[in-house]
Amino acid sequence: MNDFEFFGNIKNAENFIDRIKDKNFLFSFVISYTETSEIPGITFAGADKDSIKYTPPADAEYLYYGNCKTIDKIPMTPDGKPTPALLTKTALESSSIPHIVINAGSKIAPQLPFIQTGLSPGKNISVSPALTSSEVSQAVNYGRIVGRTLASLTDCLIIGESIPGGTTTALAVLKAFGYKAKVSSSIPNNPVILKNQIASMALEGLDSDNPYDIIAKVGDPMIPFVTGMLSSASEINPVMLAGGTQMTAVLAFASKIGFNEKNTAIGTTCYISDDKSANFKNLVSEIADIPAISVNPHLENSSFPGLRAFSEGFAKEGVGAGGSMIASMLKTKNDSSKFLELAEKEYHRIFTSL
Amino acid sequence: MNDFEFFGNIKNAENFIDRIKDKNFLFSFVISYTETSEIPGITFAGADKDSIKYTPPADAEYLYYGNCKTIDKIPMTPDGKPTPALLTKTALESSSIPHIVINAGSKIAPQLPFIQTGLSPGKNISVSPALTSSEVSQAVNYGRIVGRTLASLTDCLIIGESIPGGTTTALAVLKAFGYKAKVSSSIPNNPVILKNQIASMALEGLDSDNPYDIIAKVGDPMIPFVTGMLSSASEINPVMLAGGTQMTAVLAFASKIGFNEKNTAIGTTCYISDDKSANFKNLVSEIADIPAISVNPHLENSSFPGLRAFSEGFAKEGVGAGGSMIASMLKTKNDSSKFLELAEKEYHRIFTSL
Numbered sequence: 001m002n003d004f005e006f007f008g009n010i011k012n013a014e015n016f017i018d019r020i021k022d023k024n025f026l027f028s029f030v031i032s033y034t035e036t037s038e039i040p041g042i043t044f045a046g047a048d049k050d051s052i053k054y055t056p057p058a059d060a061e062y063l064y065y066g067n068c069k070t071i072d073k074i075p076m077t078p079d080g081k082p083t084p085a086l087l088t089k090t091a092l093e094s095s096s097i098p099h100i101v102i103n104a105g106s107k108i109a110p111q112l113p114f115i116q117t118g119l120s121p122g123k124n125i126s127v128s129p130a131l132t133s134s135e136v137s138q139a140v141n142y143g144r145i146v147g148r149t150l151a152s153l154t155d156c157l158i159i160g161e162s163i164p165g166g167t168t169t170a171l172a173v174l175k176a177f178g179y180k181a182k183v184s185s186s187i188p189n190n191p192v193i194l195k196n197q198i199a200s201m202a203l204e205g206l207d208s209d210n211p212y213d214i215i216a217k218v219g220d221p222m223i224p225f226v227t228g229m230l231s232s233a234s235e236i237n238p239v240m241l242a243g244g245t246q247m248t249a250v251l252a253f254a255s256k257i258g259f260n261e262k263n264t265a266i267g268t269t270c271y272i273s274d275d276k277s278a279n280f281k282n283l284v285s286e287i288a289d290i291p292a293i294s295v296n297p298h299l300e301n302s303s304f305p306g307l308r309a310f311s312e313g314f315a316k317e318g319v320g321a322g323g324s325m326i327a328s329m330l331k332t333k334n335d336s337s338k339f340l341e342l343a344e345k346e347y348h349r350i351f352t353s354l
Numbered sequence: 355m356n357d358f359e360f361f362g363n364i365k366n367a368e369n370f371i372d373r374i375k376d377k378n379f380l381f382s383f384v385i386s387y388t389e390t391s392e393i394p395g396i397t398f399a400g401a402d403k404d405s406i407k408y409t410p411p412a413d414a415e416y417l418y419y420g421n422c423k424t425i426d427k428i429p430m431t432p433d434g435k436p437t438p439a440l441l442t443k444t445a446l447e448s449s450s451i452p453h454i455v456i457n458a459g460s461k462i463a464p465q466l467p468f469i470q471t472g473l474s475p476g477k478n479i480s481v482s483p484a485l486t487s488s489e490v491s492q493a494v495n496y497g498r499i500v501g502r503t504l505a506s507l508t509d510c511l512i513i514g515e516s517i518p519g520g521t522t523t524a525l526a527v528l529k530a531f532g533y534k535a536k537v538s539s540s541i542p543n544n545p546v547i548l549k550n551q552i553a554s555m556a557l558e559g560l561d562s563d564n565p566y567d568i569i570a571k572v573g574d575p576m577i578p579f580v581t582g583m584l585s586s587a588s589e590i591n592p593v594m595l596a597g598g599t600q601m602t603a604v605l606a607f608a609s610k611i612g613f614n615e616k617n618t619a620i621g622t623t624c625y626i627s628d629d630k631s632a633n634f635k636n637l638v639s640e641i642a643d644i645p646a647i648s649v650n651p652h653l654e655n656s657s658f659p660g661l662r663a664f665s666e667g668f669a670k671e672g673v674g675a676g677g678s679m680i681a682s683m684l685k686t687k688n689d690s691s692k693f694l695e696l697a698e699k700e701y702h703r704i705f706t707s708l
Contacts, residue, residue: 064499098506099503104472109470112499113470113499115467115468116457116469144468145418145467152450283502
């Protein structure tokens with residue numbers, strides 16, 4: 001608990017933790033895609049431009065198998081920094097938290113059993129509406145079905161996501177809903193100007209304040225799908241949105257279509273909540289009266305540069321790393337130094353098995 | 355409990371019931387397809403020949419929505435007798451048992467979120483091997499992954515199936531494993547001679563006693579997939595195979611590749627266990643030392659001919675109707691007369707909303 005920081009509705013954060021700490025968790029991992037990620041310079045979630053679309057399914061495969069099927073190595077940045085899925089996998093395995101993969105518009109299907117939704121990838125928002133109206137409705141409706149089912153199978157549903165380029169669509173959605181958002185990035189030199197340009201281009205010609213129209217114009221498939229999940233799941237059991245910027249966009253849309261604030265929290269890493277180029281803490285409080293929890297895994301203490309990189313501003317979050325570390329620490333009573341030991345073992349396993 | 359009959363390992367049946375009666379259930383519904391169903395006269399699971407392939411996804415949609423998306427009406431026999439999914443839906447809804455659909459080789463995908471496995475439909479066993487070796491392996495491996503995940507999310511995993519023509523592939527598999535099987539049918543005049551002809555044609559040229567080779571030659575995608583599920587799930591929690599003849603084929607294959615008998619039971623309807631044209635009770639005992647439970651919903655007491663038809667030998671079982679009724683009665687403490695009342699309400703709803 002010393003490794004946790006509370007913000008948003010702090011009183012409810014402690015209460016939320018009390019309600020879930022000795023309970024069963026289920027980690028759901030929503031993979032998706034937006035063609036916005038193909039804009040040069042917008043994301044580094046992949047070894048090169050052509051491999052970005054493989055990152056979400058490869059992350060999913062790595063969580064299941066410990067290695068990937070659709071690509072040879074686990075996802076990493078161009079200079080070899082590993083995917084945050086490494087943290088997620090360490091968290092889930094050490095605490096025996098089950099997980100399930102949901103394909104909500106990934107360009108590539110993972111080579112494992114997953115929940116299929118039939119949703120298509122989102123279009124590049126700088127040149128086209130992201131989704132059709134009926135795609136937004138289907139995403140919300142299918143999200144509701146999946147959320148209801150999964151929430152009834154656990155005491156606390158954790159929802160993580162992987163959508164390269166997703167901070168840019170999230171930025172556009174937050175702006176469209178009237179928030180002065182500054183979003184995080186998977187790299188230390190956040191391409192803020194480029195992201196804002198893309199968001200502005202997407203927002204041009206948006207002539208509706210209907211939330212569904214906003215998501216259709218400037219969003220991506222993940223946002224309405226996870227919003228649907230949150231909407232139904234939070235009526236049944238506690239839900240932890242595991243992520244940073246993208247989850248604030250989910251929260252913004254959910255605030256419009258309805259969800260149960262009393263059963264909802266955001267869980268993320270300190271690398272997001274402390275990010276000076278973004279305003280995550282304020283954003284959460286502005287959008288909804290829910291608790292937020294960030295975890296500091298003290299990766300700066302690692303002997304491996306690839307793990308220290310997270311603390312230096314690379315990746316920061318993703319694949320629900322923050323939320324799954326929080327759940328794992330609650331369930332196992334591990335502190336961050338024990339967690340780091342386990343993450344280093346996993347890091348060592350990966351890089352010696354390559 | 356007065357509506358239940360125990361057979362197989364009777365002592366363990368009572369013990370199995372005691373272990374699950376106050377627990378949480380999850381109903382998993384595996385939909386699949388074999389081209390064997392296209393042989394004229396082999397199945398009546400559909401209003402006509404062309405609609406048979408729609409029956410599994412339509413059953414899945416009906417369980418979720420109360421109506422179907424891929425076809426206009428709920429699945430029924432050519433003369434209008436409804437799908438056994440009516441019994442399953444009544445059972446699950448009245449007891450708030452959650453359910454999840456798994457596509458393990460259905461020709462048509464259901465219009466709802468479902469677990470995707472990427473398995474292909476099985477070939478017509480009278481003219482071709484059913485599956486390739488690698489398809490059998492993938493079915494077992496993916497089944498193991500799904501079984502492990504789902505069993506960890508509940509106290510008792512119920513597995514139901516829908517595969518038109520599946521009693522014929524089950525017959526061939528049972529014969530190949532050396533059992534003197536007589537299988538049930540969805541119609542009172544069981545086309546026994548035709549089924550045995552098909553099975554014999556399929557078994558011609560089978561020159562291996564390797565269980566995987568047998569499934570590849572004369573099986574279907576459902577059998578290895580559900581066997582994989584049973585194999586991993588029964589290591590974690592109690593599993594109820596909900597079905598008749600097809601589940602004995604699963605049990606036969608599972609006996610070869612390994613599963614935990616102490617955590618396994620078959621649950622079915624009395625229309626299967628009392629079927630004079632088949633030998634279900636003996637088969638179960640011959641194959642494995644597990645308990646079997648059959649439920650008598652006394653549908654002969656219904657005022658609706660479509661419900662009485664089940665007691666007259668139509669459909670008999672399917673969509674995990676027997677197992678889900680058993681779980682529902684255990685959870686709600688409803689007896690068969692209360693259940694019949696609920697099933698009649700659902701029957702009335704369906705046929706007045708058409």
